[in-house]
Amino acid sequence: MDIRKPSKTIKIFIGESDRVSGKLLYEKIIEHAREAGLAGATVYRGIMSFGASHSIHTMKIFALSGDLPIVIEVVDNVDAIDKFIPELNDLMDESGKGGLVYVENVDVIRYETGKKYRKNK
Numbered sequence: 145m146d147i148r149k150p151s152k153t154i155k156i157f158i159g160e161s162d163r164v165s166g167k168l169l170y171e172k173i174i175e176h177a178r179e180a181g182l183a184g185a186t187v188y189r190g191i192m193s194f195g196a197s198h199s200i201h202t203m204k205i206f207a208l209s210g211d212l213p214i215v216i217e218v219v220d221n222v223d224a225i226d227k228f229i230p231e232l233n234d235l236m237d238e239s240g241k242g243g244l245v246y247v248e249n250v251d252v253i254r255y256e257t258g259k260k261y262r263k264n265k
Contacts, residue, residue, distance in 0.1 A: 147183045151252045152225040154232065156216040157244040160189065164239040170214045172235055180228050183220040183255060190215060219250065 162169040170187050177185045190213035218228070225247065236243055 160212040162241040185218040188215040
C-alpha cells in the first residue's frame with residue numbers, strides 16, 4: 145500500500161466512555177478502520193479537555209467529570225479517507241454522543257513495516 149501519494153488524516157475527539165452497540169466507541173472506530181483496510185490508526189488518551197458543552201473533563205479527583213478525552217488519528221490516501229468518512233459519521237451518530245471530527249491533508253514521508261522484537265525462546 146502506497147500512502148505517500150496525496151494523503152489525509154482524520155482526527156476524532158470523543159469521550160472515553162462513549163459507546164456504540166455496547167462497545168467503546170473508540171474501539172469500534174479502530175475496528176472499522178482496520179476492516180476498511182486503512183493504513184493506520186492510533187488512539188490517544190488525554191488528561192483534560194472541554195468541547196461544545198464547555199464541561200471540563202479531567203482526571204483530577206474532585207473534578208466534575210471522569211470521562212477523559214480520547215483522540216483517534218487515522219491516516220491513509222485521500223480516496224480511502226473520503227470513503228471511510230460516511231462510515232465514521234454513522235458510528236458517531238449511532239453513539240448519540242458529541243464529538244469533533246476534522247480532516248487535514250498530510251504529506252506522508254515514510255510508511256513501512258519494521259522488524260518486530262521477539263524474545264529468544
